[in-house]
Amino acid sequence: MIDFLNSIIVLLNFIIIPGISYGSQLALGALGVTFVYAILRFANFAHGEIMSFGAMITILFTWFFQSQNIGLGILPTALLALPIGIIATIILCIISDKFVFQYYRYQKSVPVVLAMVSIGVMFVINAIIRIIIGTETIKFSDGQKFIMKAKKFKVMTGLNEGLALKSSQVITIFITILLLTFTFWFLQKTKTGKSMRAFSDNEDLALLSGINPDRVVFTTWIIVGVLACVAGTLYGLDKSYKPIIYLNLVLPIFASAIVGGIGSPFGAVVGGYVIAFSEIMVTYAYKKFFVYLLPSSIEPTGLVQLLSTDYKFAVSFSILVIVLLIRPSGIFKGKVL
Amino acid sequence: MNNLIGKNLTAGYGGVDIIKDINLEVNEGEIVVIVGPNGAGKSTAMKALLGMLSLTSGSVEYSNKEISSMLPQNRINLGLAFVPQTNNVFTGMTVEENLEMGGFLREDDIIHTINDVYDLFPILKKKRNQSAGELSGGQRQQVAFGRALMTQPKILMLDEPTAGVSPIVMDELFSRIIEVRKTGVGILMVEQNAKQALGIADRGYVLVNGKNSREGSGEELLNNPEVRKSFLGG
Numbered sequence: 001m002i003d004f005l006n007s008i009i010v011l012l013n014f015i016i017i018p019g020i021s022y023g024s025q026l027a028l029g030a031l032g033v034t035f036v037y038a039i040l041r042f043a044n045f046a047h048g049e050i051m052s053f054g055a056m057i058t059i060l061f062t063w064f065f066q067s068q069n070i071g072l073g074i075l076p077t078a079l080l081a082l083p084i085g086i087i088a089t090i091i092l093c094i095i096s097d098k099f100v101f102q103y104y105r106y107q108k109s110v111p112v113v114l115a116m117v118s119i120g121v122m123f124v125i126n127a128i129i130r131i132i133i134g135t136e137t138i139k140f141s142d143g144q145k146f147i148m149k150a151k152k153f154k155v156m157t158g159l160n161e162g163l164a165l166k167s168s169q170v171i172t173i174f175i176t177i178l179l180l181t182f183t184f185w186f187l188q189k190t191k192t193g194k195s196m197r198a199f200s201d202n203e204d205l206a207l208l209s210g211i212n213p214d215r216v217v218f219t220t221w222i223i224v225g226v227l228a229c230v231a232g233t234l235y236g237l238d239k240s241y242k243p244i245i246y247l248n249l250v251l252p253i254f255a256s257a258i259v260g261g262i263g264s265p266f267g268a269v270v271g272g273y274v275i276a277f278s279e280i281m282v283t284y285a286y287k288k289f290f291v292y293l294l295p296s297s298i299e300p301t302g303l304v305q306l307l308s309t310d311y312k313f314a315v316s317f318s319i320l321v322i323v324l325l326i327r328p329s330g331i332f333k334g335k336v337l
Numbered sequence: 338m339n340n341l342i343g344k345n346l347t348a349g350y351g352g353v354d355i356i357k358d359i360n361l362e363v364n365e366g367e368i369v370v371i372v373g374p375n376g377a378g379k380s381t382a383m384k385a386l387l388g389m390l391s392l393t394s395g396s397v398e399y400s401n402k403e404i405s406s407m408l409p410q411n412r413i414n415l416g417l418a419f420v421p422q423t424n425n426v427f428t429g430m431t432v433e434e435n436l437e438m439g440g441f442l443r444e445d446d447i448i449h450t451i452n453d454v455y456d457l458f459p460i461l462k463k464k465r466n467q468s469a470g471e472l473s474g475g476q477r478q479q480v481a482f483g484r485a486l487m488t489q490p491k492i493l494m495l496d497e498p499t500a501g502v503s504p505i506v507m508d509e510l511f512s513r514i515i516e517v518r519k520t521g522v523g524i525l526m527v528e529q530n531a532k533q534a535l536g537i538a539d540r541g542y543v544l545v546n547g548k549n550s551r552e553g554s555g556e557e558l559l560n561n562p563e564v565r566k567s568f569l570g571g
Contacts, residue, residue, distance in 0.1 A: 195441060198430060198434075198438045198441075201429045205421070205424065205425060205426070205427060206427075207409060208409065208413060208421070209484065209488075210414060210488070211441055212410070
């Protein structure tokens with residue numbers, strides 16, 4: 001019985017909790033990609049860099065607040081800087097739309113052209129970030145790091161295995177729930193949200209109903225800015241901030257959006273968790289888990305790891321390929337908000 | 338009285354004029370039907386009136402005001418409404434949301450108009466929370482019709498409202514169109530089912546090869562032997 005509990009704790013500690021928090025970050029990222037895809041109808045490869053930019057601004061203001069000795073006590077100072085990061089990210093989105101994407105939209109360019117354009121935007125934002133904050137790894141979480149420490153848990157329960165719960169994980173999950181609830185409420189219940197769904201559903205008919213496309217696009221960028229900045233900051237808070245990471249994150253984020261059914265916000269969220277759990281489950285070494293569960297005679301000798309963690313991204317890529325082969329429309333049929 | 342007049346309309350796609358020098362007029366409270374063989378430019382003429390394609394020459398007037406250069410969205414604001422032949426509902430949204438989107442521009446309470454639409458099409462009230470994409474062809478046309486009515490238009494343009502629906506549903510749609518006319522709305526429609534459409538029309542236009550070929554009251558056209566022979570199947 002104790003062994004069974006221990007094995008459950010191992011799973012919780014190394015797979016479930018990290019999976020939920022990483023999944024939440026992917027879900028928020030994928031939701032942003034989905035919004036751009038459903039309304040502006042192109043794959044925005046710059047999304048990772050937009051997330052990175054938001055996190056960077058948040059870090060800069062976190063440093064500023066720290067230098068002024070303004071903090072939130074046990075909560076990370078970054079939460080205080082987050083609203084400023086969000087505003088800056090929204091401005092970045094709107095500027096990139098006004099100066100770049102809008103031109104191609106008015107030209108009625110095909111989606112693939114806009115996707116290529118977004119790669120250009122990605123490089124520019126990436127360069128700006130490197131100039132401002134450099135390429136070093138930055139840890140900016142402060143306040144109380146753990147809600148539950150592994151050691152304390154062991155003492156409390158008397159189990160061999162510890163359960164660690166980082167405050168960044170709890171904050172991630174909490175903010176994700178809040179943001180997802182708000183986003184879905186906005187889409188389903190408000191007039192502006194419904195007009196966005198209508199625009200995504202049938203652009204010509206939306207125009208015939210008097211829905212202003214510029215307003216819809218503007219609102220979309222605001223939502224994308226919020227989602228991207230929050231996703232970027234939470235990821236940086238949970239792991240650490242490093243500009244190159246966000247370039248790599250684009251793959252699992254796109255995989256999430258496509259697996260869930262690109263264009264469907266609910267699908268993007270589900271896709272985020274699917275990708276996160278697959279990545280973690282395929283690359284986790286299960287030795288400990290089996291040692292607790294199996295009798296010592298058939299205990300595994302190896303690590304029982306399917307793939308090394310270096311292949312993390314290969315996992316999301318494989319899932320992407322499998323889904324595109326078996327169910328190209330994604331888990332939930334996509335296309336519209 | 339509100340009316341929509343197209344004067345000497347010449348327009349087309351990609352530099353090729355499909356309609357040439359066409360004159361059309363629809364007044365408040367009347368049903369006007371455009372008939373003609375396939376490819377005669379019936380739908381094109383209607384789209385030109387709405388501004389969905391630019392005119393090579395000619396002009397569009399609404400209530401004695403020149404609106405030729407106005408964007409379609411702004412013409413909707415003036416009191417025109419249009420139901421396209423295909424893709425005319427928001428398939429992912431519920432029936433009620435479709436109607437709400439129809440009334441998007443209105444500042445006042447749209448619930449009364451929604452109820453009016455439900456009175457006109459009782460089936461929609463039953464299906465109000467179902468997504469429009471799940472409805473049958475005839476019900477979809479009713480949603481499309483209802484969505485256009487939400488703007489409380491003065492002139493309503495219908496592009497083949499009965500395309501692809503059964504004869505029973507067609508009769509029902511036509512009787513609804515007559516009911517809408519009673520409220521003072523002017524209706525301009527393009528119809529394949531020329532016989533039935535001319536039967537309820539106050540006036541009709543016959544277009545052939547992108548040109549006005551004939552016009553007159555619905556009855557006149559129905560009884561005209563030449564028109565009968567060419568489009569009404571004898």
